[in-house]
Amino acid sequence: MNDDLVIVVVAGLVATACGLLGPFLVLRRIALLSDAVSHAVLPGIVAVWLVGQTRAPLPVIAGAAAFAVLCVLAIDALRASGLVASDAAIALVFPALFSLGVLGVTHFADGIHLDLDSTIYGEIAFTPFDTVTLGGVEVARAAVVLAVVVLANLALIALLWKELKATTFDPEFSATVRLRPRLLSRLLLVAVAVTAVAAFEAVGAILVVTMLIVPAATAYLLTDRLVVMVGLTVGIGWIGAVAGHRIALGLDSSIAGAMGLVCAACFVLALVGSPRYGPAARAMRHRTRAVDTAGAGPRPG
Amino acid sequence: MDRLSSLLGLPYTDTVVVVGAIVLGVTSGVLGAFAVLRRRSLVGDAIAHSTLPGVCVAFLVAGVKDVPGLLLGAAVAGLVAALLMVGIERAGRIRPDAAIGVVLSGFFSLGVVLLTHIASTDDADQAGLERYLFGQAAGLLERDVAVMAALGAAALLVVGVGRRALTTTLFDPAYAGSIGLPVRALEALMTGLLVVAVVIGVRLVGAILMVAMLVIPTVTARQLVDRFTRVLPLAGVVGAAVGATGALVATRAELPTGPVVVLAGFAVAVVALLLAPGRGVAWQAGRLAARRRRVCEDALLSDPGAPDRGRRDRRTRAALRRRGLLAPDGALTAAGHAARSDLAERRALWSAWLAHGASVTLPDAREPDPADLRGSLGDDAVSQLKALAGGDSGSGDHGRARAPEAR
Incomplete structure (x- = not known):
């Protein structure tokens, strides 16, 4: 397969996996929890490397998921103590876990295949060279792993669509009809963690966070319907992947960074030009309203 | 600095790092309080990440890793990011968390692109610019620490001069506006101070971990004291202690400074959260x-x-x-019977308080304690209550509706 195509497909799969989860995070106002979780999985990856000397996807994902759950539980516990606001709880927990990971990397795993920079920036340019043979065809390993994650995320939101929707928009109501909002929220964050880890090697932490938050926030500016929002989010992610790849080739710069920039540019466009919520649209509505009231003549009373 | 190094019995370079960590701890501790108490801690995270493109641009413009120049670049980028966050939030639809996330990832992506661009230019001086992400204590110069200290002192001076206005705006913006304080400007000032703290610290602990240095001291100090005027200096002290301990341990064990400082601070904060007296x-x-x-x-x-x-x-x-x-x-037992009748009396008194409390005259504002009404309200109030409850019993209607005159 063509190397460039592999890179774009891998990035697109990341965009899809993240795009399926991102809207729920943005709507639940826990977008930053995804940032925290994707940083907090680092010690999990390191621990798996230290214990098992392996970077095979399954154990790494299990270790990372364990730390993601730990992170969420710790944040929950801090918040529940009533002593710390939720933003400060997030800001306390994830740097601590990330520090553990950094110390593990620099102290125990120095010089081996666990490179800190690549977990942050990712080296998507190398994904075409790391291949596995599947049914006689050579495919990029990252693409296989990410495809599995996309399917898992798709299954999660397809099977729990109604439940996720209800708990996202009205947690109190869903609690009264026994939809277990906390459990669903945990499940969502575990899915975020698994996605983050699977995507780490390929695209790095920063693109994962970007793909989870920015396309979803962009789509949120453009529509009011959840289904449309999920679709738009995945679409915007793909635009970022394709255009970002082009730009990175042109500028000879980080591919993941360029993809993130394209997503951010999409957000700015939507913020300024959204037909529904942009300043232009709002000014227009304002004017029509002004004309309406003017046309209605002086108010009685 | 030489004398200090011999006083501490540390090599010169380590002393510089420790002093730098103390400067960072004091400033981020005091200035971070304004972010934490406004529930905007993660704005600090976004600002810290956003300084990356600023540093890259400053390097591209200046061509050297000159510390004041890089700090200026970081500060400008941080300010722009902070303003963008406010702007996106004000635009209406996007909630604060998503605004923070968008700005954070947008700026960081830009920073990564610039960083790889710089790396591809084969400039020998650019090596190590990326260490900026995780902080790099080694190679910190006395001059850098002096710049950090000057910046920090200026910011602390601003806090000292404007502390009344800042406190009022922090706790009650509506009231602050009503007495004619420029609320928007003061809020912008708080964000600006946050940028200063981030810029000072990001060199030492790195962009990703910086937010912890803003939050840990205030969370710890808040556990120990209740008044804001005491939280501020105590947060500075906690920050300095955490910075010094972390930096000492890190230099001894030859570990990266940032993560060790953050872990030391986290441990302190957790201990304070668990064991702080009263809270x-x-x-x-x-x-x-x-x-x-x-x-x-x-x-x-x-x-x-x-x-x-x-x-x-x-x-x-x-x-x-x-x-x-x-x-x-x-x-x-006999004592048990006494305790039981005492309990029954206390319960009767509490019911009487619930029914007639409004018509009891108290000499001053007192908080009733359900377990010990006599102790908390005084004997006089209790005898009033007994009279009220006695007069009311059997009449079958609620005393509160009729509110008799106080006797």
Whole structure:
């Protein structure tokens, strides 16, 4: 397969996996929890490397998921103590876990295949060279792993669509009809963690966070319907992947960074030009309203 | 600095790092309080990430890793990011968390692109620019620390001069506006101070971990004292202590400074959250357990003949027996009967307070304590209550509706 195509497909799969989860995070106002979780999985990856000397996807994902759950539980516990606001709880927990990971990397795993920079920036340019043979065809390993994650995320939101929707928009109501909002929220964050880890090697932490938050926030500016929002989010992610790849080739710069920039540019466009919520649209509505009231003549009373 | 290094018995370079960590701890501790108490801690995270493109641009413009220049670039980028966050939020639809996330990832992506661009230019001086992400204590110069200290001192001076206005805006923006304080400008000032703290610290602990240095001191200080005027200096002290400890451990063990400082701070914050006198989790749990015990004991005293309902019940009986209120056969002793009638009186008084409390005249504002109404309100109020309850009993209507004149 063509190397460039592999890179774009891998990035697109990341965009899809993240795009399926991102809207729920943005709507639940826990977008930053995804940032925290994707940083907090680092010690999990390191621990798996230290214990098992392996970077095979399954154990790494299990270790990372364990730390993601730990992170969420710790944040929950801090918040529940009533002593710390939720933003400060997030800001306390994830740097601590990330520090553990950094110390593990620099102290125990120095010089081996666990490179800190690549977990942050990712080296998507190398994904075409790391291949596995599947049914006689050579495919990029990252693409296989990410495809599995996309399917898992798709299954999660397809099977729990109604439940996720209800708990996202009205947690109190869903609690009264026994939809277990906390459990669903945990499940969502575990899915975020698994996605983050699977995507780490390929695209790095920063693109994962970007793909989870920015396309979803962009789509949120453009529509009011959840289904449309999920679709738009995945679409915007793909635009970022394709255009970002082009730009990175042109500028000879980080591919993941360029993809993130394209997503951010999409957000700015939507913020300024959204037909529904942009300043232009709002000014227009304002004017029509002004004309309406003017046309209605002086108010009685 | 030389004298300090011989005083501490540390090599010169380590002394510079430790002093730098103390400067960082004091400034981020004091200035971070404004972010934490406004529930905007993660704005600090976004600002820290956003300094990356600023540093890259400053390097591209200046061509050298000149510290004041890089700090200026970082500060400008941080300010722009902070303003963008406010702007996106004001635009309406996007909530603060998503605004923070978008700005954070947008700026960081830009930074990564610029970083790789610089790396591809083969400039020998660019090596190590990326260390900026995780912080790099090694190679910190005395001059850098002097710049950090000057910046920090200026920011602290601003806080000292404007502390009344800042405090008012922090806790009650609406009131601050009503007495003519420029609320928007003061909020912008707080964000600006946050940028200063981030810029000072990001060199040492790195962009990703910086937010912890803003949050840890305030969370810890808030556990220990209640007044904002005391939280501020205490946060500075905590920050300095954390910075010094972390930097010392890191230089001794030859570990990266940032993560060690953050972990030391995290440990301090967790200990404070658990054990802080009065407010800590352990104290709260102790109070709750005492209250539970008391409820169980009261229930048993008022109905000692109730059947055994499990372990907690047996433990309560044992406690009452130890205090001599319960005879070994399970009946109340003489002291137990006294305690029981005392309890009944207390309960009757509380019901009377609920029914007639509004018509009791108190000499000053007093907080009624359900467990000890006599102690908390005084004998006079209790005799008033008894008279009110006595006059009301049997009439069959609620005294509160009629509100008789105070006698």
